[in-house]
Each structure stands twice: as C-alpha cells, then as structure tokens.
Amino acid sequence: MTREILHWTLQTIIVAGGIWLFLRFVRVTRGSRLIRGLFLTVVVGIVGIWALSRALGLGELEYLVSRAVPFVVVTFAVVFQPELRRAMAQLGERSLVGRLISRSREDSLARIARAARAMAHRRHGALIAFERESSLNTYIEAGTQIDARITARLLESLFNPAGALHDGAVIVRKDRLAAAGCFFPLPQEADMDPSHGTRHRAAVGITEESDAVVLVVSEETGAISLALDGKIRTRIPEDQLQEALEEWLEKRSFATEEKSKRWSFSRDEVFAIAASILLAVGLLFFAHQNLLVTQDYFVDVAAVSPTDLRAPTANEILVVLPAENQRLLAPRPNERFELRMTGSRAELERVSKHLSGVLTIDDPDWRGGPLDLARVEWLDDTWMLGIETAWGQGGAPELRVLRFDSREVAIDRTWIPLDISAMDPRYVVDEDSITFVPSSSVTVRGPEPALAAPEALAEQLEFEAVRIGEDDVGERRYPLRLTAASVERGFELIDEVHVVIDVVPEPRDIGTISADIAIVSFDPERADEIARWTLPPNLETARFTIQTRGLFDADADLGTPAMLELTRTIRQAVERELNVYVDLAELPPEGGGSSLPVRTSWRTDLLSMLDNMGLDPPRIGTFQPLSVRLDSDERVLLSPKNP
Numbered sequence: 001m002t003r004e005i006l007h008w009t010l011q012t013i014i015v016a017g018g019i020w021l022f023l024r025f026v027r028v029t030r031g032s033r034l035i036r037g038l039f040l041t042v043v044v045g046i047v048g049i050w051a052l053s054r055a056l057g058l059g060e061l062e063y064l065v066s067r068a069v070p071f072v073v074v075t076f077a078v079v080f081q082p083e084l085r086r087a088m089a090q091l092g093e094r095s096l097v098g099r100l101i102s103r104s105r106e107d108s109l110a111r112i113a114r115a116a117r118a119m120a121h122r123r124h125g126a127l128i129a130f131e132r133e134s135s136l137n138t139y140i141e142a143g144t145q146i147d148a149r150i151t152a153r154l155l156e157s158l159f160n161p162a163g164a165l166h167d168g169a170v171i172v173r174k175d176r177l178a179a180a181g182c183f184f185p186l187p188q189e190a191d192m193d194p195s196h197g198t199r200h201r202a203a204v205g206i207t208e209e210s211d212a213v214v215l216v217v218s219e220e221t222g223a224i225s226l227a228l229d230g231k232i233r234t235r236i237p238e239d240q241l242q243e244a245l246e247e248w249l250e251k252r253s254f255a256t257e258e259k260s261k262r263w264s265f266s267r268d269e270v271f272a273i274a275a276s277i278l279l280a281v282g283l284l285f286f287a288h289q290n291l292l293v294t295q296d297y298f299v300d301v302a303a304v305s306p307t308d309l310r311a312p313t314a315n316e317i318l319v320v321l322p323a324e325n326q327r328l329l330a331p332r333p334n335e336r337f338e339l340r341m342t343g344s345r346a347e348l349e350r351v352s353k354h355l356s357g358v359l360t361i362d363d364p365d366w367r368g369g370p371l372d373l374a375r376v377e378w379l380d381d382t383w384m385l386g387i388e389t390a391w392g393q394g395g396a397p398e399l400r401v402l403r404f405d406s407r408e409v410a411i412d413r414t415w416i417p418l419d420i421s422a423m424d425p426r427y428v429v430d431e432d433s434i435t436f437v438p439s440s441s442v443t444v445r446g447p448e449p450a451l452a453a454p455e456a457l458a459e460q461l462e463f464e465a466v467r468i469g470e471d472d473v474g475e476r477r478y479p480l481r482l483t484a485a486s487v488e489r490g491f492e493l494i495d496e497v498h499v500v501i502d503v504v505p506e507p508r509d510i511g512t513i514s515a516d517i518a519i520v521s522f523d524p525e526r527a528d529e530i531a532r533w534t535l536p537p538n539l540e541t542a543r544f545t546i547q548t549r550g551l552f553d554a555d556a557d558l559g560t561p562a563m564l565e566l567t568r569t570i571r572q573a574v575e576r577e578l579n580v581y582v583d584l585a586e587l588p589p590e591g592g593g594s595s596l597p598v599r600t601s602w603r604t605d606l607l608s609m610l611d612n613m614g615l616d617p618p619r620i621g622t623f624q625p626l627s628v629r630l631d632s633d634e635r636v637l638l639s640p641k642n643p
Contacts (some may be wrong), residue, residue, distance in 0.1 A: 016280035111243040115152035122545030127169040127221030134210035203227035300335040303328030312356040338392030370396035417465040425553040433502035443494035505550025510567040523585035546630040550618030594638040
C-alpha cells in the first residue's frame with residue numbers, strides 16, 4: 001500500500017511540476033489569459049475529445065485528433081511568438097529573487113491617494129494602473145517613459161487637461177512612475193454601464209488582460225473607481241482610498257515590506273500549485289482509466305414472444321422465443337447472472353449504460369440450454385470493442401422452454417383463502433354467499449404437462465388470499481390473482497374474475513322475554529270493535545328471542561360479568577320499549593274469520609335507544625342492529641266477549 005502511494009505521489013509531482021512551470025511561464029506575458037485559455041482548450045478540449053473517441057470506439061475521430069495535436073502546438077508557437085519571446089525575456093528580468101526584494105510603497109500610495117482626491121475635486125480625469133505580477137511592459141514601451149519618483153504634484157500635472165499626456169494612462173511599477181500617455185485596450189464585453197466613459201472602459205480592458213489594479217477619476221462626476229480582474233467598483237470613498245488601494249494590491253500592512261512580498265508571492269503560488277496538482281491528477285486519472293481491468297456486472301434474463309416484442313431494459317438480456325405458445329422458465333428465480341468483463345476502465349465505465357441485448361431463438365423445437373453470449377445481439381455493440389466478456393461465477397444460465405396452452409378451470413370457493421385479520425371484529429363473512437363474477441369458470445394459461453393433469457392442477461394453481469379490510473362491509477368484490485409461486489410455475493389468468501363476498505354483522509342471541517299482546521285497531525272506523533273481542537288466557541302473552549347484529553365482537557364471550565350486565569340492560573330496554581299487538585283492522589269484514597298475526601313495534605327510536613345504552617350500531621343499514629324473533633305462535637285466534 002505504501003509503495004502504491006509513493007508511486008502515485010511521484011507521478012503527480014512530475015506532471016504537476018511541468019504544468020506549474022508552464023503556468024509560471026505564461027503568467028508574465030501580456031497574452032497570458034489568452035495563452036492560458038488556449039492551453040486549457042488543448043488539454044481539456046483535445047484530450048477530452050480524444051478520450052471520448054477512445055471510450056466510444058470512434059476510431060476515425062481518434063485518428064484525426066491524435067494527428068491534429070502537432071499542428072495545434074505549431075500554431076500555438078507561431079501565433080503567440082511575440083508574446084512567448086517577450087515572456088522569456090521578462091523571466092530573465094524578473095527573477096524570483098528580484099521579485100522578493102521590494103521597497104516600501106506606503107508613502108507612494110499616500111501621495112497617489114492625495115493626488116486622486118485633488119483631481120476629483122477639480123474634476124480632472126485620471127487613469128493610473130499599478131503593475132503587479134503580469135508585465136505591462138508592452139504599454140510602457142508604447143507610451144512616454146518617465147521612470148520618476150511618484151509625487152502628487154507630478155501626477156496632477158500629468159493629468160492636467162492642458163497637458164499633452166492627460167488623455168493616456170499612467171503606469172506605476174513598484175514605487176516608480178514608469179510611463180505616462182499609455183493607451184489600454186477596450187473591454188470585449190459590450191454590456192458595460194452606458195454611464196462609464198472611455199477611461200472606465202480602458203480600466204476594465206487592461207484588467208481583463210492582466211492582474212493590474214487600475215484607479216480611475218471620472219472627469220464628469222469626480223467619482224473615484226477601482227478596477228481589477230475585469231470588474232470595476234465605482235464611488236470609492238475618498239477617505240478610504242489609500243486603504244482600498246492597499247487591500248486591492250493585497251498589501252494591507254507595509255511595516256515589513258519583505259514579509260508582505262513573501263506573503264503575496266506564496267499566496268499566488270499556492271493557487272498555481274493547487275491548479276497544477278488538480279490538472280495533473282485529472283491527466284493521471286485518464287491514463288489510469290485506460291489500463292486494463294476486470295470487473296463483474298449483473299444482468300437479468302427475460303423472454304417475450306414474437307408478437308410481444310419490446311426493447312430490453314438496462315442490464316437485461318431479452319430472449320425472443322419462436323412461438324406464441326412457448327414460455328421461458330426462470331433459470332434461477334429472483335437471481336441475476338454475473339458477467340465478467342476485461343477492458344480499460346474508460347471502456348468499462350460505459351458498460352452499465354449499454355449492457356442490454358437480444359437473443360433470438362429460431363428453432364421452434366428448441367427446449368433449452370445454456371445462454372450463449374456469442375449469439376446475443378447487443379443494442380449498442382460499440383462498447384464491446386476491445387472488451388472480453390464471459391460468464392462469471394455460476395456459469396451461463398440454463399434456459400428451459402415449455403409449450404403453453406389454455407384451458408377452462410372451474411374454481412371452487414374453497415380454493416380462495418380469506419385474510420380476515422384486519423376485518424372489523426363485529427362482522428363475519430357469509431360463507432354461503434361467496435360467488436364469482438362473471439363466472440366461476442376461468443381461463444388459465446400454463447405449461448401443457450400441468451394442464452393435462454387436472455388432478456394435480458388444483459395443487460399447483462394457488463390463489464392469493466383475499467384480504468378483507470376494516471372498512472369492508474356489505475357486498476364486496478375482490479380481483480382474483482395467482483400467487484407468486486403459481487406465476488413462477490408459468491401459470492396466468494387470462495380472464496378477469498372477481499370474487500364476491502358478503503361481510504355482514506355477527507348475529508348474537510342474548511336471551512328471551514315475554515310480552516302481553518294488546519288488541520288495537522289502526523282503522524278509526526273499526527275502533528268500536530275492540531270492545532267485542534278478547535284473547536284466550538293461553539294466548540295473552542307472546543315469547544320472543546332478542547337478537548343483536550354487529551353490536552358485539554364476533555368472538556365476544558357473553559358469559560363474562562360485563563357482558564351479562566350489558567345483555568341484561570338490553571333485555572330490560574326491550575321489555576320496556578317493545579309493543580306487541582294484533583290489529584283488528586286486519587280482520588276480514590262481515591265475519592270472515594278471527595285469526596290475526598302478532599305484530600311488534602318500538603316505542604322509542606331504535607338508534608336513540610342504542611345510543612342511550614352506549615352501543616355503537618354497525619355501519620351497514622340493511623341489517624337491524626337489534627331485533628326480536630317471535631318464538632310463540634305467529635297468529636292468535638280472537639274470542640268474542642260475552643254480551
């Protein structure tokens with residue numbers, strides 16, 4: 001492990017060192033931004049396209065890119081020959097030791113700030129550029145070279161509107177006024193603030209091409225601005241100008257100039273070194289990607305008939321069977337199959353996105369065998385170039401093909417398991433009401449051998465349990481589905497069938513009562529007949545059994561003290577609220593007979609009565625939650641009273 005770390009570290013240092021030296025080389029030239037941009041284009045663009053062509057197997061594009069690199073290098077040298085020659089000369093002039101030796105510029109910045117404030121008050125425009133790491137020698141040579149000590153009076157005189165050099169810029173190198181009357185390029189961007197004049201645009205333009213800091217005094221408004229790195233900040237407060245200059249020049253304290261210079265140098269170099277290391281790591285990673293490795297992938301195996309063709313999904317081998325009545329049995333249910341591939345890392349990275357293919361079987365009598373990778377047609381075979389593929393651990397999946405057929409099967413309700421674990425405990429399933437819609441005869445598709453043995457079909461054809469929920473009451477319909485085990489055996493339901501189940505409140509008998517039978521007439525015109533009739537002594541009372549539906553849990557024990565007390569309360573309420581009678585209005589006219597049916601009614605609303613007892617009625621309205629069943633004679637024979 002330690003040796004591998006040393007191996008990678010040494011390679012990174014070598015590559016990063018070369019990149020860093022190049023960046024140091026181009027940083028001192030006027031065209032450094034353009035050269036760095038071209039350098040990044042070559043590295044990221046050309047190398048990236050070359051890597052993409054390698055990964056995609058685009059041989060022609062890879063050939064063109066590799067042959068174009070020498071021409072790009074020559075073009076680079078020809079186009080930027082002046083800048084490169086100037087940068088090499090400046091490297092000799094600006095040695096590393098020379099850059100570390102500096103003089104104090106605190107007084108110079110104070111004099112420049114004082115001159116800028118004075119020019120701002122008089123509305124004299126000014127443009128002062130501070131040279132830093134990037135050389136401004138090109139502009140110094142094109143202007144009027146002065147190389148004078150910086151004074152406020154000298155600056156004010158140079159930018160006096162009557163002077164010959166007031167339209168150009170002044171360049172400050174270290175603590176010396178290097179040149180005046182210098183002209184800078186205007187910025188490339190066209191979306192600058194329209195209120196900015198030529199001086200502001202020139203300040204932005206030179207900071208786009210170098211790391212210079214530029215001070216601008218507006219001739220129109222007298223406002224002071226600072227520009228850096230292609231950006232400009234306007235209206236710098238005059239009392240904060242010197243501090244802002246120090247900050248923008250990255251020299252906040254000048255007590256020890258050598259320390260400040262070293263800090264500035266080290267910070268710049270840290271960024272360059274970090275960028276070099278990152279780029280080196282990226283290049284080494286690309287090289288590493290092209291080393292040959294072996295990696296395992298996993299695929300699914302599925303089958304379709306010729307009439308149900310579809311595209312395979314990702315990481316799937318789709319087997320196209322020759323006939324509609326054939327099915328592929330899963331080689332190993334719920335298991336994926338391992339593919340072992342050897343190739344470059346860059347090539348193998350694309351495999352997971354394109355690992356899907358089709359195996360077409362043309363022989364209708366084929367009954368199976370190992371899945372041959374050589375016969376698989378991959379949807380995108382470009383990733384296969386240069387990759388060796390073989391089955392991994394477990395070997396090739398064994399395919400088994402069966403002929404399938406359909407037949408009508410009569411479903412017995414005992415085949416359907418019921419899951420009542422979530423059902424409301426006050427309800428029960430009416431077993432006698434279970435039916436199938438549209439019919440109990442369903443078309444089943446499955447392997448021919450199984451369908452040919454009806455006695456074994458019932459064992460292999462399993463249905464999922466019907467789960468009855470808490471809110472399932474009354475007549476409910478549930479779709480009929482096969483279990484996963486039956487599906488794996490190759491069975492499927494062709495017809496859509498529903499099982500119909502009645503979920504009803506549980507009936508419970510809670511005791512008996514006796515009640516007197518009253519003689520009434522609901523026909524006012526026959527009310528006087530009440531005095532003519534009476535009931536025999538043995539028929540004056542009727543016996544009833546009290547029955548509840550859905551008031552108690554189906555498995556509730558009515559013998560517990562609490563249930564006994566509750567049923568006693570219900571019986572008392574029934575005795576109190578139940579009306580038992582015979583209606584003389586039902587007698588046939590003119591002596592047609594004296595036999596009448598026993599009738600019942602409630603004195604109080606039934607739901608109110610249950611609510612008063614704290615009982616929750618069932619949620620289905622087709623059943624009476626509380627009723628009485630007549631146990632004695634349903635009809636009584638009236639006797640006429642003696643005159």
